[in-house]
Amino acid sequence: MAASAGNAIDPIHQFEVTKIVPIQLFGHDVSFTNASLFMVIVLLSVLGLMVYGTRSQALVPGRLQAAAEMAYEFVASTVRGTAGNDGMRFFPFVFSLFMFVLFSNLIGLVPYTFTVTSQIVVTFAFAALVILTVLLYGFARHGMHFLRLFVPSGVSPALLWFVVLIEVISFLSRPISLSVRLFANMLAGHITLKVFGGFVAMLLGAGAWAALAPLPLLGVVALTALELLVAVLQAYVFAILTCVYLNDAIHPGH
Amino acid sequence: MFITQAIAATAAQPGAAAAAKAPFPPFDVSTFAGQVFWLAITFGALYFIMSRVALPRVEKILEVRRLRIEGDLEAAAAAQKSAEAAVAHYEKTLADAKAAVQKNVQELRERLAGEADIRRKALESELNARIAAAEEKIAASKAQAMSNVSAIAAEAAGAIVRQITGREADSKAVAQAVAGVKA
Numbered sequence: 001m002a003a004s005a006g007n008a009i010d011p012i013h014q015f016e017v018t019k020i021v022p023i024q025l026f027g028h029d030v031s032f033t034n035a036s037l038f039m040v041i042v043l044l045s046v047l048g049l050m051v052y053g054t055r056s057q058a059l060v061p062g063r064l065q066a067a068a069e070m071a072y073e074f075v076a077s078t079v080r081g082t083a084g085n086d087g088m089r090f091f092p093f094v095f096s097l098f099m100f101v102l103f104s105n106l107i108g109l110v111p112y113t114f115t116v117t118s119q120i121v122v123t124f125a126f127a128a129l130v131i132l133t134v135l136l137y138g139f140a141r142h143g144m145h146f147l148r149l150f151v152p153s154g155v156s157p158a159l160l161w162f163v164v165l166i167e168v169i170s171f172l173s174r175p176i177s178l179s180v181r182l183f184a185n186m187l188a189g190h191i192t193l194k195v196f197g198g199f200v201a202m203l204l205g206a207g208a209w210a211a212l213a214p215l216p217l218l219g220v221v222a223l224t225a226l227e228l229l230v231a232v233l234q235a236y237v238f239a240i241l242t243c244v245y246l247n248d249a250i251h252p253g254h
Numbered sequence: 255m256f257i258t259q260a261i262a263a264t265a266a267q268p269g270a271a272a273a274a275k276a277p278f279p280p281f282d283v284s285t286f287a288g289q290v291f292w293l294a295i296t297f298g299a300l301y302f303i304m305s306r307v308a309l310p311r312v313e314k315i316l317e318v319r320r321l322r323i324e325g326d327l328e329a330a331a332a333a334q335k336s337a338e339a340a341v342a343h344y345e346k347t348l349a350d351a352k353a354a355v356q357k358n359v360q361e362l363r364e365r366l367a368g369e370a371d372i373r374r375k376a377l378e379s380e381l382n383a384r385i386a387a388a389e390e391k392i393a394a395s396k397a398q399a400m401s402n403v404s405a406i407a408a409e410a411a412g413a414i415v416r417q418i419t420g421r422e423a424d425s426k427a428v429a430q431a432v433a434g435v436k437a
Contacts (some may be wrong), residue, residue: 036292050308092305
């Protein structure tokens with residue numbers, strides 16, 4: 001949402017990563033950027049809700065504590081419902097993932113902020129983390145039996161190789177679909193908002209056409225509501241798909 | 255991706271020179287290492303604090319509340335049980351008292367009925383006795399009267415005989431005749 005005078009209607013400018021504190025580590029550029037800044041803001045926001053909000057450990061919760069408890073119970077019921085009671089060992093992981101993605105999406109909706117999850121490298125890192133967890137846990141717990149995941153039962157031997165091929169491809173495409181889904185939703189939503197916002201600015205600067213400016217403004221308002229829904233929904237989708245994939249690691253075989 | 259690139263291409267015209275050099279920001283590989291580095295730090299910290307501090311704390315809060323609610327419900331159930339016991343005790347006491355009162359009333363009624371019976375019988379027998387005595391008295395009076403009637407009749411007969419015959423009548427024969435008429 002950042003807009004400077006030079007590129008007031010450049011919808012891509014908001015995704016630019018700019019250095020704040022240049023840092024070099026082992027020849028890699030790990031500068032503290034606006035992306036890093038908002039990761040820290042997201043971290044502090046989640047901590048504010050989950051640690052500061054629950055500090056009094058009240059029997060009758062206040063507003064923050066009630067929200068923290070709701071988040072806990074929501075994710076806990078999602079994990080339990082999707083991956084069973086065994087899946088609860090991954091509850092802290094899924095919870096952290098959900099909260100990080102949710103707060104990134106929501107904070108990114110505030111004008112002039114940076115959306116952490118609008119960077120493909122971030123969403124792909126999350127997706128890769130999920131798939132690596134699935135693979136490591138799957139093989140650690142079931143050994144080679146984990147490969148039964150790719151071999152559905154009750155398929156005729158003639159077709160089996162083909163089904164296994166499809167299963168392998170679908171497994172390999174998971175990290176891609178998981179990361180691109182979140183990234184593309186955030187990216188497209190923010191670009192659309194920016195473009196409509198740009199229409200308002202352009203119409204206002206176009207003489208009599210300024211009378212039409214409220215129309216895209218209404219569009220921006222409606223889109224903001226939609227983006228709010230998308231922000232929460234995509235965080236939920238990310239969390240529930242993580243649970244589904246983890247469930248495969250816990251209970252391989254269909 | 256096609257659409258976003260198309261938008262990028264058309265919208266980046268004010269800074270066309272810069273856009274020609276810099277790639278689409280989310281695909282700018284030069285930022286990847288830094289983003290992954292800071293993501294690892296922030297997400298790692300988040301995971302560590304969530305799993306060590308926040309989530310156990312929320313779990314504890316929920317557990318304490320669950321136990322408290324269960325305890326309160328149990329206390330409420332116990333209180334209800336004792337209340338029910340008290341109600342049962344009260345009803346039993348009430349029923350006992352009612353039964354005792356009814357028994358007393360019944361006994362009293364029977365006693366009073368018995369006493370009344372006795373008094374009635376005594377009164378009846380007294381009245382019967384008085385009736386019998388009166389009847390006896392009446393009978394005696396009647397007999398007296400009847401005997402008086404015989405004497406008067408005999409006297410009258412004797413007088414009639416004396417008037418007619420001019421001599422004293424044989425009282426015995428007169429009495430006999432009167433008795434014969436009377437019979």
